Amino acid sequence: xxxxxxxxxxxxxxxxxxxxxxGWYHSIELPTGEVVQGIQTLQQLRHRIAQFPIxxxxxxxxxxxxxxxxxxxxxEMERRGARVLAxxxxxxxxxxKARELLGSQVDYRIxxxxxxxxxxxxxxxxVLFFGVLYHLKHxxxxxxxxxxxxxxxxxxxxxxxxxxxxxxxxxxxEFYETTELTGQFDNWVGPNxxxxxxMCRTAGFARVELxxxxxNRAHVACYRKWPAAVGTGPPPGILCVENSVSRDHEFSAAxxxxxxxxxxxxxxxxxxxxxFPEIGGYGVRPSEVHPSSDExxxxxxxxPPGLDPGWHNARLRVxxxxxxxxxxxxxxxxxxxRRRSAGPPAExxxxxSVTDGRTFAESRVRAGDDACMSMWAAGLPGAVAAGRxxxxxxxxxxxxxxxxxxxxxxxxxxxxLLPPGIPPGTVKVALALDGAETAAVDVDLVGA
Amino acid sequence: MIPPxxxxxxxxxxxxxxxxxxxxxxxxLEKGWFHxxxxxxxxxxxGVMPLEWQRQRWSRFPIxxxxxxxxxxxxxxxxxxxxxEAERRGAxxxxxxxxxxxxxxxxxxxLGSRAEFRNLDLYxxxxxxxxxxxxVLLLGVLYHLKYxxxxxxxxxxxxxxxxxxxxxxxxxPTWRDHRxxxxxxEFYETTDLNGQFDNWFGPSxxALxxLCRAAGFARVETxxxxxDSALVACYRHWEAEPExxxxxxxxxxxxxxxxxxxxxxxxxRDQYVACWFRAPADLDARxxxxxxxxxxxxxxxxxxxxxxxxTGAWRATFRIPPGTEAGWNTVRLRFxxxxxxxxxxxxxxxxxxxxxLAVKDVADGNTWTPxxxxxxxxxxxxxxxxxxxxxxxxxxxxxAAPLAVTFIGEPGGDGFRQVNAALNPQxxxxxxxFRIECGGVASPSIPVRAE
Numbered sequence: 001x002x003x004x005x006x007x008x009x010x011x012x013x014x015x016x017x018x019x020x021x022x023g024w025y026h027s028i029e030l031p032t033g034e035v036v037q038g039i040q041t042l043q044q045l046r047h048r049i050a051q052f053p054i055x056x057x058x059x060x061x062x063x064x065x066x067x068x069x070x071x072x073x074x075x076e077m078e079r080r081g082a083r084v085l086a087x088x089x090x091x092x093x094x095x096x097k098a099r100e101l102l103g104s105q106v107d108y109r110i111x112x113x114x115x116x117x118x119x120x121x122x123x124x125x126x127v128l129f130f131g132v133l134y135h136l137k138h139x140x141x142x143x144x145x146x147x148x149x150x151x152x153x154x155x156x157x158x159x160x161x162x163x164x165x166x167x168x169x170x171x172x173x174e175f176y177e178t179t180e181l182t183g184q185f186d187n188w189v190g191p192n193x194x195x196x197x198x199m200c201r202t203a204g205f206a207r208v209e210l211x212x213x214x215x216n217r218a219h220v221a222c223y224r225k226w227p228a229a230v231g232t233g234p235p236p237g238i239l240c241v242e243n244s245v246s247r248d249h250e251f252s253a254a255x256x257x258x259x260x261x262x263x264x265x266x267x268x269x270x271x272x273x274x275x276f277p278e279i280g281g282y283g284v285r286p287s288e289v290h291p292s293s294d295e296x297x298x299x300x301x302x303x304p305p306g307l308d309p310g311w312h313n314a315r316l317r318v319x320x321x322x323x324x325x326x327x328x329x330x331x332x333x334x335x336x337x338r339r340r341s342a343g344p345p346a347e348x349x350x351x352x353s354v355t356d357g358r359t360f361a362e363s364r365v366r367a368g369d370d371a372c373m374s375m376w377a378a379g380l381p382g383a384v385a386a387g388r389x390x391x392x393x394x395x396x397x398x399x400x401x402x403x404x405x406x407x408x409x410x411x412x413x414x415x416x417l418l419p420p421g422i423p424p425g426t427v428k429v430a431l432a433l434d435g436a437e438t439a440a441v442d443v444d445l446v447g448a
Numbered sequence: 449m450i451p452p453x454x455x456x457x458x459x460x461x462x463x464x465x466x467x468x469x470x471x472x473x474x475x476x477l478e479k480g481w482f483h484x485x486x487x488x489x490x491x492x493x494x495g496v497m498p499l500e501w502q503r504q505r506w507s508r509f510p511i512x513x514x515x516x517x518x519x520x521x522x523x524x525x526x527x528x529x530x531x532x533e534a535e536r537r538g539a540x541x542x543x544x545x546x547x548x549x550x551x552x553x554x555x556x557x558x559l560g561s562r563a564e565f566r567n568l569d570l571y572x573x574x575x576x577x578x579x580x581x582x583x584v585l586l587l588g589v590l591y592h593l594k595y596x597x598x599x600x601x602x603x604x605x606x607x608x609x610x611x612x613x614x615x616x617x618x619x620x621p622t623w624r625d626h627r628x629x630x631x632x633x634e635f636y637e638t639t640d641l642n643g644q645f646d647n648w649f650g651p652s653x654x655a656l657x658x659l660c661r662a663a664g665f666a667r668v669e670t671x672x673x674x675x676d677s678a679l680v681a682c683y684r685h686w687e688a689e690p691e692x693x694x695x696x697x698x699x700x701x702x703x704x705x706x707x708x709x710x711x712x713x714x715x716x717r718d719q720y721v722a723c724w725f726r727a728p729a730d731l732d733a734r735x736x737x738x739x740x741x742x743x744x745x746x747x748x749x750x751x752x753x754x755x756x757x758x759t760g761a762w763r764a765t766f767r768i769p770p771g772t773e774a775g776w777n778t779v780r781l782r783f784x785x786x787x788x789x790x791x792x793x794x795x796x797x798x799x800x801x802x803x804x805l806a807v808k809d810v811a812d813g814n815t816w817t818p819x820x821x822x823x824x825x826x827x828x829x830x831x832x833x834x835x836x837x838x839x840x841x842x843x844x845x846x847x848a849a850p851l852a853v854t855f856i857g858e859p860g861g862d863g864f865r866q867v868n869a870a871l872n873p874q875x876x877x878x879x880x881x882f883r884i885e886c887g888g889v890a891s892p893s894i895p896v897r898a899e
Contacts, residue, residue: 137662137718140594140595141595171636172633175651175659176630179753199635255569
């Protein structure tokens with residue numbers, strides 16, 4: 001960052017005096033080396049930021065500073081090379097004066113974090129959410145917004161009611177109707193450390209890491225992605241993906257939608273701590289992992305915030321396994337849009353017929369509980385693994401749970417499960433191999 | 449008969465207790481109904497909730513037996529017993545649920561009900577065009593909300609008279625023992641309450657009351673607390689003015705938006721009005737915020753803060769009640785035991801409409817020397833200011849430097865208002881043009897000497 005060439009020392013002198021008179025919270029170090037002394041010293045501010053894993057070089061990164069106040073954190077991120085947007089709920093003259101004096105390019109906007117959207121503000125590699133949460137009436141909503149706005153990591157600093165020594169205690173949040181907390185009117189909630197971590201997890205982050213608690217301030221790093229290291233153990237297989245509540249293929253980023261994965265894995269004792277789903281590139285922590293049958297597991301997770309309308313790939317891994325098969329699902333696309341599905345064409349594949357998976361009635365498949373679909377097709381490579389194959393129902397993948405050997409005329413049978421909430425009606429079914437797909441055929445789904 | 453509460457639970461991990469506390473999923477599966485019903489022909493349907501319990505809950509509602517002419521909104525109607533009961537008593541009923549329960553529609557047909565059903569999330573209701581309701585029922589819904597406070601603010605904005613809120617609470621048996629403590633909510637990350645996934649926050653009774661008050665209701669009254677639920681009546685109005693007041697009304701000194709110090713408010717924001725007043729001597733020594741009765745427009749507003757100023761006057765802060773209509777609203781303040789003071793006005797969402805501005809008689813604010821500002825205070829008379837002008841939206845300039853507008857008077861017979869403004873001590877001095885701006889319109893400049 002280049003300091004503005006400050007030639008008129010008299011003017012600068014006066015501005016600095018103004019700054020001092022204004023009563024600062026953050027201290028600001030000026031290009032001349034002079035420091036506008038705030039209530040928080042430079043040392044304290046550096047100590048706060050040091051609680052978080054932020055690289056010294058942020059060239060090419062976008063940073064959002066929510067509740068920027070006098071702006072020290074914004075200017076520090078800019079100093080490290082980031083492009084910074086600072087937002088606050090009201091115009092702070094001190095921020096603007098400091099920005100002028102520092103010759104800073106930080107963008108400044110007035111926005112309410114409970115109502116902000118990525119459409120208005122964009123998405124950011126790093127989101128700073130320092131000292132704001134306990135000032136909010138709707139903390140869960142704000143954390144969901146913070147998650148939506150961040151593409152990599154959100155760093156949350158909040159007042160907590162405890163010293164952080166029991167991060168597994170029952171999660172409890174105090175409510176401050178008026179001035180109970182520090183005599184100030186604009187404090188609303190005080191979570192304990194456990195509650196803060198639980199709310200961050202619930203907001204949709206993949207990993208939530210408590211860095212430290214110092215003098216009732218918790219520092220939490222919230223990651224949108226799982227660590228890059230991928231294991232080599234036997235991969236789990238996704239058998240079926242559905243909306244956890246409606247049990248169909250409808251997903252919306254605007255609704256608080258949850259995704260159910262029906263999974264096969266020989267691993268034992270799977271839990272939310274060792275199953276790692278990924279949807280649209282974002283990791284998301286399971287809300288529940290249940291055994292469903294022998295080697296069968298049900299994994300539920302929130303549809304990660306921030307998915308744009310369109311097709312998104314979903315997959316997961318467990319413990320040190322490799323990734324499962326990949327399943328494509330649609331977010332905020334209408335059925336008509338999904339039917340105009342645009343996968344690359346699959347060369348050489350040909351659908352012969354689609355039947356009910358149990359009665360083998362042709363082109364008529366029973367919908368509802370325990371429904372499944374069978375397809376006979378030609379052209380699949382000899383030793384194809386089921387995980388590479390899926391039946392696309394109106395564009396959404398029904399992963400193949402079984403692919404037969406070729407029969408006498410070279411046809412292979414492919415079986416797939418249907419989510420029980422898919423409504424009856426005529427659907428389009430295509431065959432997909434490694435994401436490339438055939439032309440679709442019409443199939444009637446009929447009520448049970 | 450209400451089923452007796454189960455014997456006290458053994459000391460187990462709190463989370464284990466909560467998980468098993470009230471898991472009625474198996475019973476619901478067996479019975480197929482949540483609510484119980486008695487049909488006109490005497491047929492009874494036994495749901496998870498006994499009919500006697502439903503009737504007892506209803507009997508606790510502070511509402512008349514005859515609901516003719518009332519609009520009732522039942523949020524989280526489930527099988528619909530409370531909706532149909534309100535309708536049976538004469539109300540026009542709208543039922544809202546985020547799930548379309550076939551039981552509701554079956555019962556609506558069997559009872560010949562005309563209740564309207566809308567499949568909506570609570571957060572969608574304000575934009576669904578349902579209008580306002582005399583009475584809003586929020587029974588067994590609050591702890592299912594991820595944003596409970598937002599939910600209550602929405603409910604407050606939908607209700608014109610009363611909301612009845614029933615919720616799971618975490619301290620039913622002990623709530624009286626810790627009144628005065630800071631209230632808490634438990635957070636349920638997954639299936640920690642009742643083994644169900646869609647429970648998020650469990651408030652203490654104190655938190656439930658505090659959330660309801662802070663949501664914007666004038667009065668909140670706890671009607672009943674059972675082992676794990678509480679029933680709260682939330683009123684949008686104060687009790688009637690006393691017929692024989694025992695003290696004088698407050699002497700209202702001033703009124704301002706706490707953010708702008710003006711009289712204009714934005715209904716899309718969480719905005720507060722500060723009110724300066726004096727209390728009669730006998731009350732002054734023992735005044736608490738609970739004794740204040742503020743009415744803004746058609747709704748009551750509780751004081752969120754009360755403090756004594758250096759001048760000896762009181763300053764109280766009130767939130768603009770949700771649902772206050774756009775336009776001019778009267779603001780009236782009284783004590784619990786007094787009549788109202790004379791009303792004042794505030795403007796909500798009122799556009800600033802200015803055609804043109806004229807300024808005359810610029811003078812020093814203390815010495816009244818024309819065209820010379822010697823004391824740092826300027827005064828002038830301005831014509832063309834709109835009715836809702838205030839110290840925030842009227843701006844005064846000397847050259848390029850803004851002055852702080854400190855006072856705007858009522859218009860005189862010639863339509864001119866007195867406007868006072870203070871110079872920044874650091875602002876440039878000399879012969880400078882003085883002008884007034886409001887609503888994007890600037891007055892012609894008048895040359896003034898600032899000393």
